[in-house]
Amino acid sequence: MKYFKKLMGDRIYLSPRNSEDVEKFTEWLNDFETTDYLGRSGILTTLDGEKKYLEENNSPEANFVIVTIDDNKMIGTVSLENINHINRSATLGIFIGDKDFRSKGYGTEAIKLILEYGFRYLNLKNIKLDLMSFNERALKCYKKCGFKEYGRRRKCKFINGEYYDSIEMDILNEEFNEDCIRNKNI
Helix, strand or coil: CCCCCCEECCCEEEEECCHHHHHHHHHHCCCHHHHHHHCCCCCCCCHHHHHHHHHHCCCCCCEEEEEECCCCCEEEEEEEEEEECCCCEEEEEEEECCHHHCCCCHHHHHHHHHHHHHHHCCCCCEEEEEEECCCHHHHHHHHHHCCEEEEEEEEEEEECCEEEEEEEEEEEHHHCCCCCCCCCCC
8 A cells, every 4th residue: 555644743644545445444444442432333334335435535635544654554544524614623533443553642643643734734723523431542642632521412322232421522723732743844
């Protein structure tokens, strides 16, 4: 697979997402260890369905795969979705699909890269996200990146026979002061 170093970090880079990654995404999106945390375990992901999704949701602005610098291995995806240029807002989406790279700071680095890109290159003001209340690993990561909880929808997500809260978090451009993109010119 050919990847392009759009946003370079310390251990990873973000490359534009492409349809050639469809098999790996389909594999990850049929694994409960990934989908339970995304609230997608009740959805069957087929190769054709994922290919269609990637083609229809491949915004040229901010859909990336996360790739390790050392061995050019794709380990996940991060994106800014539902970008609204009038309100200067977007929604963050991320998951680390490769289990060997979870809980090791790769997600935090990817989020900081895309936040800097969203705030300093796309001129966004507010970036939000939603997560399941049981996802302690993600909550810790998002707080480390500067997100703050602004709401909670109670018992609205049904996973593995239980109902869980959905936590809503956001971050404003003036709250983000990181300098993470290593390959920028100015």
